[in-house]
Amino acid sequence: MTRIYNFNAGPxxxxxxxxxQVQEEFLDFYGSxxxxxxxxxxxxxxxxxxxxxxxxxxRLLGLNEAFDVLFLxxxxxxxxxxxxxxxxxxxxxxxxxxxxxxxTKAIKEAQIQGKSVNVVASSExxxxxxxxxxxxxxxxxxxxxxxxxxxxxxxxxxxFPDTAGVPLISDMSSDILSxxxxxxxxxxxxxxxxxxxxxxxxxxxIIRRDMLERVPADLPTMLKYTTFVExxxxxxxxxxxxxxxxxxxxxxxxxxxxxxxxxxxANREKAALLYALLDESDFYSGTAEKQSxxxxxxxxxLPTEALEAQFVEEALxxxxxxxxxxxxxxxxxxxxxxxxxxxxVETLVxxxxxxxxxxG
Amino acid sequence: MTRIYNFNAGPxxxxxxxxxQVQEEFLDFYGSxxxxxxxxxxxxxxxxxxxxxxxxxxRLLGLNEAFDVLFLxxxxxxxxxxxxxxxxxxxxxxxxxxxxxxxTKAIKEAQIQGKSVNVVASSExxxxxxxxxxxxxxxxxxxxxxxxxxxxxxxxxxxFPDTAGVPLISDMSSDILSxxxxxxxxxxxxxxxxxxxxxxxxxxxIIRRDMLERVPADLPTMLKYTTFVExxxxxxxxxxxxxxxxxxxxxxxxxxxxxxxxxxxANREKAALLYALLDESDFYSGTAEKQSxxxxxxxxxLPTEALEAQFVEEALxxxxxxxxxxxxxxxxxxxxxxxxxxxxVETLVxxxxxxxxxxG
Numbered sequence: 001m002t003r004i005y006n007f008n009a010g011p012x013x014x015x016x017x018x019x020x021q022v023q024e025e026f027l028d029f030y031g032s033x034x035x036x037x038x039x040x041x042x043x044x045x046x047x048x049x050x051x052x053x054x055x056x057x058x059r060l061l062g063l064n065e066a067f068d069v070l071f072l073x074x075x076x077x078x079x080x081x082x083x084x085x086x087x088x089x090x091x092x093x094x095x096x097x098x099x100x101x102x103x104t105k106a107i108k109e110a111q112i113q114g115k116s117v118n119v120v121a122s123s124e125x126x127x128x129x130x131x132x133x134x135x136x137x138x139x140x141x142x143x144x145x146x147x148x149x150x151x152x153x154x155x156x157x158x159x160f161p162d163t164a165g166v167p168l169i170s171d172m173s174s175d176i177l178s179x180x181x182x183x184x185x186x187x188x189x190x191x192x193x194x195x196x197x198x199x200x201x202x203x204x205x206i207i208r209r210d211m212l213e214r215v216p217a218d219l220p221t222m223l224k225y226t227t228f229v230e231x232x233x234x235x236x237x238x239x240x241x242x243x244x245x246x247x248x249x250x251x252x253x254x255x256x257x258x259x260x261x262x263x264x265x266a267n268r269e270k271a272a273l274l275y276a277l278l279d280e281s282d283f284y285s286g287t288a289e290k291q292s293x294x295x296x297x298x299x300x301x302l303p304t305e306a307l308e309a310q311f312v313e314e315a316l317x318x319x320x321x322x323x324x325x326x327x328x329x330x331x332x333x334x335x336x337x338x339x340x341x342x343x344x345v346e347t348l349v350x351x352x353x354x355x356x357x358x359x360g
Numbered sequence: 361m362t363r364i365y366n367f368n369a370g371p372x373x374x375x376x377x378x379x380x381q382v383q384e385e386f387l388d389f390y391g392s393x394x395x396x397x398x399x400x401x402x403x404x405x406x407x408x409x410x411x412x413x414x415x416x417x418x419r420l421l422g423l424n425e426a427f428d429v430l431f432l433x434x435x436x437x438x439x440x441x442x443x444x445x446x447x448x449x450x451x452x453x454x455x456x457x458x459x460x461x462x463x464t465k466a467i468k469e470a471q472i473q474g475k476s477v478n479v480v481a482s483s484e485x486x487x488x489x490x491x492x493x494x495x496x497x498x499x500x501x502x503x504x505x506x507x508x509x510x511x512x513x514x515x516x517x518x519x520f521p522d523t524a525g526v527p528l529i530s531d532m533s534s535d536i537l538s539x540x541x542x543x544x545x546x547x548x549x550x551x552x553x554x555x556x557x558x559x560x561x562x563x564x565x566i567i568r569r570d571m572l573e574r575v576p577a578d579l580p581t582m583l584k585y586t587t588f589v590e591x592x593x594x595x596x597x598x599x600x601x602x603x604x605x606x607x608x609x610x611x612x613x614x615x616x617x618x619x620x621x622x623x624x625x626a627n628r629e630k631a632a633l634l635y636a637l638l639d640e641s642d643f644y645s646g647t648a649e650k651q652s653x654x655x656x657x658x659x660x661x662l663p664t665e666a667l668e669a670q671f672v673e674e675a676l677x678x679x680x681x682x683x684x685x686x687x688x689x690x691x692x693x694x695x696x697x698x699x700x701x702x703x704x705v706e707t708l709v710x711x712x713x714x715x716x717x718x719x720g
Contacts, residue, residue: 002388002393003387003388003393003394004392004393004394006393006394006398008394008398008399008400009400010400010597011397011398011399011400011401011597011600012398013394013398014395014397014398016387019386019387019395019397019398020387022386023383023386023387026379026382026383026386027363027376027379027380027383028362028363032364032681033362033363033364033366033679033681034363034364034366034368034373034681035374035379037371037374037379037558037559037560037605038366038368038371038372038373038374039368039371040368040369040370040371040682041371041560042687073433073434073435073438073561073599074433074434074438074582075433075596075597076596077581077582077595077596078433078434078582080580080581080582081580081581081582081583085580105581108581109580109581109582112578112579112580112581113580192597194597198397199397199599199600199601200397200401200597200598200599200600200601201433201561201562201598201599201600201601201602202561218472219472220440220441220445220469220472220473221437221440221441221465221468221469221472222434222435222437222438222440222441222469223441235437236435236436236437237370237371237435237552237554237560238560238561239433239559239560239561239599239602240371240559240560240561241559241560241561241601241602242561242599242601242602245397319393321392321393321394322400327402
């Protein structure tokens with residue numbers, strides 16, 4: 001067995017120690033005589049898993065009792081439709097900031113429902129290469145929706161905007177639990193697990209309880225946030241295995257990686273190595289504007305597409321995978337989420353220097 | 361490590377050889393150097409997984425090219441709302457047969473949307489202990505919805521009703537791929553994976569292509585069947601791990617268990633052992649009417665609730681788990697899906713005889 005350094009954008013690298021634990025206990029979960037994939041979600045075993053995961057999210061993010069932590073299915077894409085369906089009443093409007101592909105999809109799903117959307121800022125004028133700095137929010141907006149990190153364009157909100165009391169809602173799929181922030185301004189946060197949290201198939205939703213008052217009574221049961229709050233994410237069978245791996249990743253983050261401040265420092269160190277190389281290089285060029293650079297997804301171009309293809313191929317031969325840019329934009333991308341070790345980035349930087357020397 | 365005989369209703373027992381394969385290749389999926397939980401859903405590796413799974417479902421069920429096979433999230437509960445949302449136009453009505461808890465929920469989710477529902481038959485008069493034999497379908501119905509197997513009450517449609525051309529739609533969560541049937545009358549079949557197919561977190565949907573013409577254009581993207589048909593279940597990141605385990609279970613069913621006819625014979629043999637014991641016993645009593653008995657879930661009572669609790673406890677001490685009835689009805693239940701080996705049922709029958717002898 002040879003493990004590679006995995007720079008996939010998502011599904012992405014998971015901590016090796018977590019994978020090893022999953023493997024070791026896969027046939028007999030905590031003495032149950034069953035696999036985690038075979039135990040009842042109504043059992044004490046699974047209750048312990050989901051309760052522990054909820055508790056760790058609350059501790060790691062410093063969430064007070066105003067927040068509920070849910071595990072849903074359908075990915076961030078399902079949240080694009082559930083957010084306006086639940087939280088944007090007819091007659092009201094919501095502010096959206098458009099910073100790329102995922103924000104565009106979130107806006108579209110609100111509009112499909114006939115909801116009133118104000119796009120208060122967009123970076124589409126420069127191919128979404130930056131996070132807009134200036135925007136004016138509608139004081140009567142039902143919420144302000146942003147995408148905290150943009151995997152495809154490699155941009156990230158360095159800090160969150162002051163919405164003067166209007167609840168912030170953020171898709172944090174690709175940077176949840178990568179850095180500390182003040183959650184009090186947020187009405188809802190959602191994150192597909194498959195970047196920083198665990199395997200694909202579960203979506204973390206953090207909802208401030210006052211938001212629940214907006215949920216229309218006549219929505220289908222599976223599309224109402226209240227359903228999952230009332231049943232502790234278990235109205236029906238949850239994606240047990242994915243929740244279990246998330247719980248182990250959260251435990252790793254708290255107990256092995258040293259918590260949110262330490263992982264944030266590690267993430268900044270990893271990103272700084274790559275961006276320093278891009279800045280000093282005539283061969284590589286970063287695609288995101290400097291003040292908007294993502295600490296999670298480092299996007300860059302080489303002089304030609306042929307060299308980019310060669311780069312991705314040679315990197316793989318040298319044990320580094322997932323460096324191809326998103327199919328919609330091309331180029332190269334190194335996704336360096338929480339579970340990517342520093343040595344992976346150091347190895348990549350060395351390879352990039354050598355590749356530029358040989359091909360520059 | 362001690363594995364138990366697992367009679368859980370779902371999540372339920374999986375084939376041990378499948379679990380062992382998952383365990384063995386968990387850190388390095390087919391030489392990728394990554395776990396199945398870390399590979400991209402846009403990779404050749406995952407394409408092979410989902411294509412193989414789709415092909416096996418089609419072969420096993422004898423589906424012709426009129427059918428698409430999808431893997432969705434949200435469980436059967438999400439299908440309760442997606443079916444009428446997609447396939448029951450305003451102005452039309454649908455026929456539903458109410459055979460218990462899950463059918464009742466399916467009816468409720470259609471009604472929540474203001475859709476017109478005709479409950480053409482119900483077994484609620486006798487606590488859902490049978491499958492209605494006589495009913496008259498509306499020839500103009502958009503579809504007829506049934507629940508092929510009822511896990512909680514232990515009943516199952518022995519054969520499917522003649523709807524005279526009206527598309528049948530069935531929740532087959534708890535008996536999919538347990539027996540052969542003619543799929544041609546079905547417009548849509550759905551099944552949460554966590555009984556006969558794999559782990560929780562993925563839902564099999566089989567849709568006949570002519571049904572897609574009904575899908576309203578203005579539905580949210582993630583709630584439209586057409587979205588998943590057009591993108592081969594990968595509009596967004598699918599629940600990769602769950603799909604992968606399903607693929608291995610399907611491979612096991614075809615190549616190890618010998619296919620659908622052999623697994624059906626094995627399932628009938630297992631159920632016959634338990635029902636024979638119930639019929640000859642003065643101590644145990646089956647709760648489902650004989651002609652409606654489920655081959656998947658055998659429900660029974662003991663003389664007192666105290667004895668039922670003692671039975672479940674002593675069975676567990678003897679290596680048999682999951683025998684408690686659903687919390688909504690009490691009693692006992694042995695779920696004996698495809699992956700439950702004959703020897704598990706034989707061991708249970710021996711234990712039941714001994715328990716009756718000592719406590720009868």
